[in-house]
Amino acid sequence: MREVKVDLGEKSYSIYIGYGLEEELQAFVRRAGFSPKALLVTDTNVGPLYGSKVKKLLQAAGLQVEIAQVPAGESSKCLAVAEGLYTKAIELGLDRKSPIFALGGGVVGDLAGFIAATYMRGVPFVQLPTSLLAQVDSSVGGKVAVNHALGKNLIGAFYQPKAVFMDLALMKTLPKREIYTGLGEIIKYGIIYDAEFFAFLEQNQQAVLSLEPEAATHMIARSCEIKAAVVSQDEQEAGLRRILNFGHTMAHAIEKETGYVRYNHGEAVAIGMAGAADISVQLGLLPADAAARVNRLIAALHLPVQAEGCTVEAMYKDIFHDKKTVGGKVNWVLMTGIGTVISRNDVPEEVVKRAMAARISR
Known part of the structure; x- marks a missing residue:
């Protein structure tokens, strides 16, 4: 234990x-x-x-x-x-x-x-x-x-x-799909806080997917440790805790546009993380090869990187109803590397829409 x-x-x-x-x-x-x-x-x-x-x-x-x-x-x-x-x-x-x-x-x-x-x-x-x-x-x-x-x-x-x-x-x-959706959030912890943990997920994909006891215990405990560390410093989301929302701004829009039934939460977060990585690259915050690693790991763990049944205009409108939006400005959590993120509320509309368009499957 x-x-x-x-x-x-x-x-x-x-x-x-x-x-x-x-x-x-x-x-x-x-x-x-x-x-x-x-x-x-x-x-x-x-x-x-x-x-x-x-x-x-x-x-x-x-x-x-x-x-x-x-x-x-x-x-x-x-x-x-x-x-x-x-x-x-x-x-x-x-x-x-x-x-x-x-x-x-x-x-x-x-x-x-x-x-x-x-x-x-x-x-x-x-x-x-x-x-x-x-x-x-x-x-x-x-x-x-x-x-x-x-x-x-x-x-x-x-x-x-x-x-x-x-x-x-x-x-x-647990059905397989429910395992995969949990892995969406687990990937997030590596991206926002711990490059070594991200590498562990990359290097142990089969053990992770099959929930082998040693791998399962480690990845669940490490995810909880990271979240506990963040929450302990910022219980009510005044600052640092916002990093836990990585991928969630776009994810919540996808969930809303698909009626909360087509994608479960971890799947929507996976697509949202790919979108946030895209925005990060567009703004010059993140090397393209780091975003490619994120997309590869998401796909390897049986999660989507694109959504069906969404439109850019509807998704863009939705993000302004997100509780992370303050004073009409959307707080985006963006990558500066594997294991490091920052919060920005000045992302241009065209950058967001370009990233959203790339996340919609045709």
């Missing part, structure tokens, strides 16, 4: 990474000081596989657990589904020390975290991410949210979990 600590003073917590974490989870619950009533939020994909098992584990640790199962998919990350969960929490009599557990991927984590942050102005929250994407991205860092019809993650909060348990044994039921 690997333990990664997120250092946020009184809000610090640990991420536990390994195979078979039942005893660690139960020991944590017993010492946490929670009220006995708890809510376990999951979805229609993960719930039937692991819901009852996790419920029994938590009950054996002394909790009275009820399961709330939401429909799988991005459409559940909305205020209507959130209201149903609030109703369930009230009917169950959850109090301010009643924990909410999120068992599932990023949608479940974001939704359950948003409920935990706002129910009674905040109750304890524990992440049990089951997808590779959630393990390396949304479960770490305390950003919780629901979507609005006009944009993704526009209604949310910064709210840290009490702990994160990543049992890698649960990934054995």
Whole structure:
């Protein structure tokens, strides 16, 4: 087992990474000081596989657990589904020390975290991410949210979990596409922070794709270490944390234009990273061969570098609804090398549109 600590003073917590974490989870619950009533939020994909098992584990640790199962998919990350969960929490009599557990991927984590942050102005929250994407991205860092019809993650909060348990044994039921989407975010960490980690992904492609235990543990732990290091220095995205948004500005536009159904998040991020690398080259910030390395690794890990079903004009309009846009200026995270990035809000419209055009497949 690997333990990664997120250092946020009184809000610090640990991420536990390994195979078979039942005893660690139960020991944590017993010492946490929670009220006995708890809510376990999951979805229609993960719930039937692991819901009852996790419920029994938590009950054996002394909790009275009820399961709330939401429909799988991005459409559940909305205020209507959130209201149903609030109703369930009230009917169950959850109090301010009643924990909410999120068992599932990023949608479940974001939704359950948003409920935990706002129910009674905040109750304890524990992440049990089951997808590779959630393990390396949304479960770490305390950003919780629901979507609005006009944009993704526009209604949310910064709210840290009490702990994160990543049992890698649960990934054995993940479809291949879900593995690939997690790799999109993992590639990002190498690009923004760690050239050696990027090289590790290049040199161990087969072990990475097949989630061999040693490679899987290393890449998940290293991704969490990088995110924890960034979040510890900038919890609420005042500066440094913006680098975690590399590839996301264009990605969110692609997701919106394709109705959040054609591409999952990691796929959209992969296309967005290729787009951001393109912008970086156009501005003279990045050598073309470094952008080529990014594109090669994305493709080698079974991720797209172009999108279908988008137009440049619609995508360009969408980026101004992105929450990273301030005062009408889009904050782009751009590469200066493998492992180093900067933030710029002065990228010319024609440069952005040229990069977007290159990301749309004909």
